[in-house]
Amino acid sequence: MAVQEVALARAPEMHPSIITRLHELVVTVDHKKLGLMYIAAALFFFTVAGSMAALMRLQLVVPNNDFISPQVFNRLFTMHGTAMVFLVGMPILAGLANYLVPLMIGARDMALPRLNAFGFWMFFFGGLLLYFSYLAGAGLSGMGSAPDVGWFAYSPLTARAFSPGMSTDYWILAILLGGIGSIVTAINLIATIFCMRCKGMTLMRMPMFVWLMLIVAGMILLAMPPLSAAQIMLLLDRFLGAMFFDTQAGGSAVLWQHFFWIFGHPEVYILIMPAFAVASEIIPVFSRKPIFGYPFMVAAAIMIGFISFGVWAHHMFTVGMSSIGNTFFAVTTMLVGVPTGIKIFNWLGTMYGGKIRFELPMLFCIGFLFQFLIAGLTGIMLAAAPFDWQLSDSTFVVAHFHFVLIGGLLYTIFAAIYYWYPKAIGRMLNKKLGLWHFWLFTIGFHLTFDTMHIPGFLGMPRRIYTYDAGRGWEVFNMISTIGVALQAAAVLCLVINLLWSARKGEKAGDDPWDAWTLEWATTSPPPAYNFEVLPKVRSRRPLWDIKHPEDPDWRYE
């Protein structure tokens, strides 16, 4: 404690000016600061991309609405999708991993701190570049603005002939930069997890969070390069006439789809594994039991990682593959359901027989469990290729993946915020506001996305800026849009809570949740060096061992 007292005593004299503080952010290589910067930037892009979604829902609230022109609408869904995946999902994952992995494995920082900072700035400027396209996308030809080719940018819509101006080039470059950031983060995570674990922390004693982040990092390393390669090929097409994807010159449109989804499907799991990671930490603590079937959870996650590289063409059941191709990808896709089921059952097993405490992190995790279950089941429907021939590219698909990414990922991100904010800031988030957030968001989410499945059954394609009355789609679209208002109000509650509690929140103390992993063994917020003395561990729950010397975990593992 001596060191911290010295630090506290010195603090008031320094009065760092805002310039100094900003400068510190720019030059920092500290994993905790970078982690928080990632999360803050991601939340910023989240509000921007979320507002774009709200505008689209407003346009669709009634048939034949002319609130927004088709051109603007098409840019909105392209930017919304691209931003949510590359500027929100990926960085928030990087932020959580950055902040928590070193603390959880008892290390003082990431293995490669400078590379870490490099990764952040690549992502951040990539994000700004993407939005800069609104101003500069027109380019010399004066045509276009922000990209409007959809987030998976199917060729040949991206060829010069169909996408004049620079908008598609901004899209390519922004994603290339983000991709570099992600690859760098993945390398860093792997190096950190393999080389920096404290004494006694064998691989099989790592918290599930760390395991899942390790798997995510491995998947990023395999999935990102095909995307980056495809982006570079597309750039060559657009500037040097390479003709990989330019169908008018004999290129292949389907080739792009293969490249994109070889990245795109694993990407889905790259985004959902962090959700698993968070849930696997929070559910045990608030059920007061260790995670059920730890080795099976690890094995299931590794299996998901592997299988997810063999399912990509389930996004392409309608491109006219042979019946053998379609069957193959239907089979592999359904197989992913098995390890995913194992994970859900193990969380259930963790809660079963426990003493469940309904704190905010746990509420969001329970929401996650239900919604992810539904997402998984609608996923099985889409995996049945013939069913997919009807549902593909309909609003049903949109509802399905929003159940995965909002009902699954975003709920656990909220859970993570309520759970680790006290560690990072030193103060608790307000519970009352948090409950408002939870209930408003949950009601809003279900209004918007439960109803969105149905127009898909009734033949409504996705990405249309307007529709005629009389096909039975009106009510559902109306309810969908109403739900957005509740979700927006809920996010506002969260933002207010984050700002207010940073100053006025109740003091958290080191270990407010009576938890078991190493990050709770240090102060809140942790000092720059994380731990005064590097910890030694003998089991998966080092803090349990300390709190229960009469019944430590290492006796059973």
Added chain:
Amino acid sequence: MADNLNIHQIAVVPEQVTNIFKPLATPSESIYQISLLTLAICGVIFLIVGGLLVYTIIRFRTRSNDEQSEPPQIYGSNQIELAWTVFPILIVFVLILVTARTISDVQNATHPPDSLKVTVVGHQWWWEIRYPDLGIVTANELHVPVSDPAKPRRTVLKLQSADVAHSYWVPQLSGKVDLIPNRDNYMWFDPKQTGLYLGNCAEYCGTQHAHMLIRVIVHQQEEFDRWVLEQQKPAVDNREVTAGRKVFLSTSCVNCHTISGTIAGGKFGPDLTHLMSRDTLGAGAIKNTPNLLRAWVHDPQKLKEGCLMPDMQLSQQELDLIVAYLSTLK
């Protein structure tokens, strides 16, 4: 409007014409079967797992009296893990068998030699429709014969694209199949009822993706044969509108549109030879009424913003003449 085309004798648009659970042809029917099965299995799983979750949450919530003590610490169980690995595998196995069968039924079906062959070419944002064996070229509205059990008649579509990727989706007839440049895809159906079937382009294809609508009109065989005869005739040559015809042929309309028997041979836009036989204009964007036709020729950008037919800047007089001429193209 005209009386020769029978479109108006077709039954009123049925309720929910794009509902995938109201199939009216063999492929959509097989898809419907497997959809119901999948939905049922998923529904049962949801009830069981969801029920267990609810039970666990209620049964094992913390009660106020026993806050302090920790529950028994249980680390796992191999038997239980085995159970919940094997059951899902069995379910997946069943689903895979059914899926494989349906895929093969739909994709590997052999077509009788008398099937009607149609080529559909996707364009930004309209459909070119060709009947190679009948020598007919039209746009947006696909006419096919009904397939009644006594006299089954299948329609096989060859799907191609002139520019970007599109997708042909008429939910009541079949699942969707994409139209991809440099590639031939196929789709087939045997409509069980006469009437109007609607659909949409289902692959995002640019600005007016939303107004790339599909109309399939299913006729009795005789009615269909009559339609074919009408379409095979060259364009009507009506003396009263010679002036309009002249104006049309002297503007750049001819670079984009074809009217058989004239010098107009453009392929960039829809064939106008029998324009008035169509119910809608602009791939379903608007109804084909005299007023709307006039408005379209005057400035299509006002009716279908961003579409690839430019505002032709016609004078009022030219407009009157051209529209009068187009109105005779039955």
